[in-house]
Amino acid sequence: MQRTLTYLLRIRRSAMSSESIARKLSAATDVDAVVIGAGFSGLYTVYKLRELGFTLRAFEQGDGVGGTWYWNRYPGAGSDSESWVYCFSFSRELEQEWNWSCRFPPQPEILSYLEYVAERFDLHSAFDFETRVTSARYDETAGHWVVETDHGETVTAEFVITAVGCLSATQVPEIPGRDSFAGNWYHTGQWPKAGVNFTGQRVGVIGTGSSGIQCIPVIAEQADHLTVFQRTPQFSVPAGNVPLTDEQRETLKRNIREIRENCRWATIGQPYDLKDHGVLDVSEEERRRQFEADWAKGGFEWMFGSYNDLLFDKQANDIAADFVREKIRDKVDDPETARKLIPTGYPIGTKRLPLDQGYFETYNRDNVDLIDVREEPIVEIVPAGIRTESRTVELDTIVFATGFDAMTRPLTRIDFRGRSGVKLEEKWAHGPQTYLGVAMADFPNLFMITGPGSPSVLGNMPTSIEQHVEWITDCMAHMREIGAKTIEPTVTAEQEWGEHVGELADATLFPQADSWYMGANIPGKPRVFLPYIGGFGNYRKLCADIAENGYEGFSIS
Template structure:
């Protein structure tokens, strides 16, 4: 039987990449180098992924340089950063530099929102359709949507009555005039922290609505001068190699001892050294039992609490921001980096609302009503986060072999093999998604390691004349079991967080992240590929 012909306007490809962040950019470059006919599409207007959208005041990366860049020597040799933690505008400049250096623009299409994809078992190809009706047909469907592609806004009563809403991920390209305005920021995740720090400098009144204290760590920002960088570039190759042997894919790793192996004096000294380094050292370069032992975790929290309370004058605010009783296991909700956040509450123009004790009741034309009072506002910034890890994938109507959608398959819980492939969805590869190290691995690291596995798999299929590859059901079941076992051995399930899907009403509560660390994850990828993909069904030779 002959294969059905594509409609005349269908773009025929070997692979279609969705997403123009680090993962998509890496795959476009390297698949093209391997001779594949590949295109990249993204709903944004340029390269950058989440950084194309993140234009809000204070937006910046929270992995320091050079950890947050590609390891390609031809790139880092010619690029200089201006800060240890660059702002979003500089990251967009970096993406433009990469796109030009790798000559990517000719194979990228922007302003394209992928609405659906359907697998055809006869042709072993995906038919992928954009929201505006453009159609692509590709053997491989490569999803690089990232973990924060679908924003979340709570359904407050009468929310539509207030007109000046701003969402950080859709910040206007023409900056709104917020100077001297009465502004609310709802949410104290990483975005809310960054926004509050900046808006406190220009707002006549800033009110921050907090549900749960964010146990922030000091960023320790550094301004670079005259081409100086944090580390000599002669060290870069070795540093990039180190990413594959650490838990978080950073240049640093947990200590080789447990919390109570040290005396109290030694612990205080160690904590202080980690604190002074900034970045995520106090979180992911600390004692190796901090995320697994409740007593060890409390030791870290008590040190953190004393440090933070010393920076806040008001005793009531101290208790809301750094409670005496630990609000949740430290590091088991996403840790944010701050640069003067706690000091803004010493300013007369900044207020804090604890929505656990004074919840939001509704919204009206002039502001927000809580159970305590009405807040008169000019702007409301809704920093309430994302349907993390899964939302960017399930908002696409992806239909596999049986016609079942990915959304329906995951309705009662995510199922993947290696956090990259799904039973019933052949030739589909996910990067920086659920059940991978994603939230504990910075973007460029995961982009390269997961990208290399995807490219290696496609090359193996080509050399063996296979048309389709799909994980085996028992392999998927064992991977899901491993995800849950790793979580249950840790303190993560004790905290409500987007790591567990808690931030989205009705979402299944489960660990969405592989907690075994980058090193063991990379070992699993390499073992699978080295053994010839024994946990995959491969077939339909050309």
């Protein structure tokens, strides 16, 4: 029934396309708000703004909704949050009528869900698709934003809300000769809608982060031969993904309100939280029993629903890391391959911890080779494939699973200019400066959903997104009620927030890793811990208190 309804809604959307085009031709160019992006953030923002009676225009670079799940269509792509919390909670009817197929939803299912949400709440009609916002300039004289698109349209708005995603600016390494390659190459974050057929091909995958760990097992099953080029070995834990039974769905739907409320106050926005004791507080036998039980269960709970000292105490972290290293050795048949796959040099959990489905076992296949590029560096890409210091690996296709310029580049690639023409890219030249990760001094009425300095990527994204959207739209409604024109953080509040974010990070093991959390994957990017690590629940309470105290730290005029 669910699939049938989704199909009918798509037919309805196609039938309405002519009407939609006509409506766009007469679309307003002076609105209350402009929204950029049509993923989870953009869809919910449009829903809330309409509910509150704000006029708006919304823009999306792709030709449909989905955000992350529109672009990341690579084999094996899926969520590492459980399906029943990786979704919206604003509609009780929606929670009850949508049925997830399994514990961790795959990309096609998440995209279908977002398309269903957009159709059910008539959100498509708000968006100009295949339209990229190129610039947004604050006009101090007029007191509004001037937004321009790549179609040459100009729209003025009192507010601009960025729903551009934290991981949407792809990073393709500048390997010499890349454009000389005679075959096809793809980035996992810009995957073709039609998919890629690897049957009979010699494939090279560069990168073993989250997307690499997801796509490598699937590609290995299709390709004639797969060569993985690994720079940094990764810790990974089993996903433990399983289909959901009808009984499980009924139980989840019956308890979903309580589950989602727990998410709102948990450390990483998931339906579990850290234990109230550390790994060093229990016996070796007890910690082993608990590690094994959580490992068998699968999912992030192994690390982030576990002992409370793993990310703060190096000795405790080493115990957890050694457990995972042991598991990797057990899974990989060849000792030399296992040696290359063993992570060293950084604490477990301080890089994004992937969930895998048979990743390490993939290296037991006869058609899979692993090249450690620290021991055997890539020299260049040649027409025939990839040349290392010792050989040329002949390839038909190259997959770059090399991640993103996270959190900042999705915003700085748009030419934002605030008061006195200050450019966002220049303001952030030495690292992002925000207040709460939602706003910036000198950029009045510009709100960021899950921007740098917010919890965002450190947990369940829908939990963080809903909190941000609700806080931002409540703020806009408050301004309308009191007749205020502009709101922006004070310089002092922005500076103090940045110091607070840094101090919290420095109290953990996170800065010891060269991760994208630190911007270390981008040459020349300032080394700054980008998200807020104080916990989703603590952050939610702090934001609520700030609003309750008359938006403390903001200047309202």
